[in-house]
Amino acid sequence: MSRGSTMLALVAAGSLVLTACGGTDTAGPGDGASGTAGGDGEDASQVQVMTWWAQGSEKAGLEALVEVFKEQHPDTEFVNAALAGGGGSQAKQKLQADLQAQNPPDTFQAHAGAELQDYIDAGQIEDVSDLYDEFGLTDVFPETLMKQLTVDDKIYSIPSNVHRSNVTWVNPAVLEEVGIDPATPPADLDAWMADMKKVADAGKIPLSLGMDWTQTQLLENILLSELGAEAYDGLWDGTTDWGGKEVNSALTKFGQIVEWSNKDRDGLDWEPALQLVMEGSAAYNVMGDWAVAAYDAQDMAAGEDFLYWPVPGTDGVFNYLADSFTLPVGAPHPGGTKAWLETISSAEGQLAFNTVKGSIPARTDIDAAKFPEYQQSAMKDFSSDTIVGSLAHGAAAPIAVSTAVNQAVVKFSQGASDVDTLQQELVAATKSLSE
Numbered sequence: 001m002s003r004g005s006t007m008l009a010l011v012a013a014g015s016l017v018l019t020a021c022g023g024t025d026t027a028g029p030g031d032g033a034s035g036t037a038g039g040d041g042e043d044a045s046q047v048q049v050m051t052w053w054a055q056g057s058e059k060a061g062l063e064a065l066v067e068v069f070k071e072q073h074p075d076t077e078f079v080n081a082a083l084a085g086g087g088g089s090q091a092k093q094k095l096q097a098d099l100q101a102q103n104p105p106d107t108f109q110a111h112a113g114a115e116l117q118d119y120i121d122a123g124q125i126e127d128v129s130d131l132y133d134e135f136g137l138t139d140v141f142p143e144t145l146m147k148q149l150t151v152d153d154k155i156y157s158i159p160s161n162v163h164r165s166n167v168t169w170v171n172p173a174v175l176e177e178v179g180i181d182p183a184t185p186p187a188d189l190d191a192w193m194a195d196m197k198k199v200a201d202a203g204k205i206p207l208s209l210g211m212d213w214t215q216t217q218l219l220e221n222i223l224l225s226e227l228g229a230e231a232y233d234g235l236w237d238g239t240t241d242w243g244g245k246e247v248n249s250a251l252t253k254f255g256q257i258v259e260w261s262n263k264d265r266d267g268l269d270w271e272p273a274l275q276l277v278m279e280g281s282a283a284y285n286v287m288g289d290w291a292v293a294a295y296d297a298q299d300m301a302a303g304e305d306f307l308y309w310p311v312p313g314t315d316g317v318f319n320y321l322a323d324s325f326t327l328p329v330g331a332p333h334p335g336g337t338k339a340w341l342e343t344i345s346s347a348e349g350q351l352a353f354n355t356v357k358g359s360i361p362a363r364t365d366i367d368a369a370k371f372p373e374y375q376q377s378a379m380k381d382f383s384s385d386t387i388v389g390s391l392a393h394g395a396a397a398p399i400a401v402s403t404a405v406n407q408a409v410v411k412f413s414q415g416a417s418d419v420d421t422l423q424q425e426l427v428a429a430t431k432s433l434s435e
């Protein structure tokens with residue numbers, strides 16, 4: 001999409017010190033002749049996999065991965081524990097309850113960064129450093145990402161993909177109808193809002209929105225656009241004041257965009273909200289690049305039926321999130337978990353999954369030419385842009401913070417608070433980050 005300075009160097013993680021693998025845990029997953037146990041005696045008869053890739057294009061992505069899994073590990077049964085709800089809105093709650101009841105799945109989807117840290121702090125996931133050695137992964141992932149998975153030289157999950165949060169999905173026909181040139185993305189948020197006003201004046205929805213986390217995702221990108229990457233990063237380590245004037249001005253603009261959006265937003269997951277743009281009722285939607293998979297599923301073509309830009313004002317910045325998979329403490333089939341981790345980290349698994357999912361591989365050694373056009377552009381950007389982390393998707397702050405932000409934002413979008421109250425609530429929601 002765009003180019004810019006690189007705040008964090010994306011170099012291979014070969015220099016990471018890996019924890020030496022203890023004991024005799026050296027056999028690969030699914031090695032048992034009967035498929036009931038790994039060669040190291042660990043049960044590999046099945047793997048129960050908890051994700052929120054349960055419907056639409058996300059389900060298709062998971063299915064592509066499962067195909068590879070079945071080829072690589074024919075003796076391990078894949079048990080799908082996916083729970084619908086974009087962004088993990090339902091799955092994370094169920095997971096929390098299961099983990100607390102010491103009833104973990106064999107593996108679960110967790111975002112790299114602060115969200116993973118939650119599970120590490122709670123002692124709910126195992127160090128999987130030895131699997132990096134076993135599967136030959138020590139230098140295939142970018143160092144930035146490895147830092148988000150590593151605590152005290154222990155690595156707690158294996159990434160399957162990288163997504164981008166700050167993408168605007170555009171209906172060019174709607175823009176043309178109201179006299180906006182779709183070929184030229186607005187330079188900044190103000191220019192974009194001037195275009196949105198034209199759409200609103202013509203009786204269409206400028207920007208479609210969905211439920212709580214989609215509103216938080218819009219907010220994070222408006223903050224990124226208005227504050228810039230450095231001050232945006234400062235929101236997560238206490239060096240940028242959530243109570244300051246710049247945040248207040250960004251919230252005021254956020255409020256206007258929310259007001260222009262569809263009134264039924266709280267009842268919509270991301271796909272139905274995006275659908276308003278696809279069908280031409282709305283001009284824009286801000287959504288992670290899993291959206292490209294939804295366009296693919298409807299055979300809609302980039303450049304014709306839809307366009308994509310970085311959120312105006314965030315050109316050259318890649319607001320990232322990454323899905324990774326874990327080995328929970330007490331997983332009933334740890335051999336099955338290892339088999340799953342091997343597939344999701346393999347070049348074949350990452351190619352199959354990310355082609356369908358709209359994401360880019362977490363591995364840096366897969367030829368970009370093998371991917372569709374959108375992923376090729378995202379791979380280029382991820383290697384050259386400034387990288388920041390998404391709040392709505394666990395990279396920037398713990399789940400407790402994003403949940404509190406979701407609540408404040410929904411209250412605001414429902415008209416139950418004004419900009420100043422929203423700001424005070426965001427100060428409270430993020431207080432723990434600077435303590």
Ligand code: GAL
Binds near residue numbers: 052053086087
């Ligand atoms: C994110 C997840 C993505 C995608 C998205 C929408 O949290 O990382 O892979 O599933 O939610 O559900």
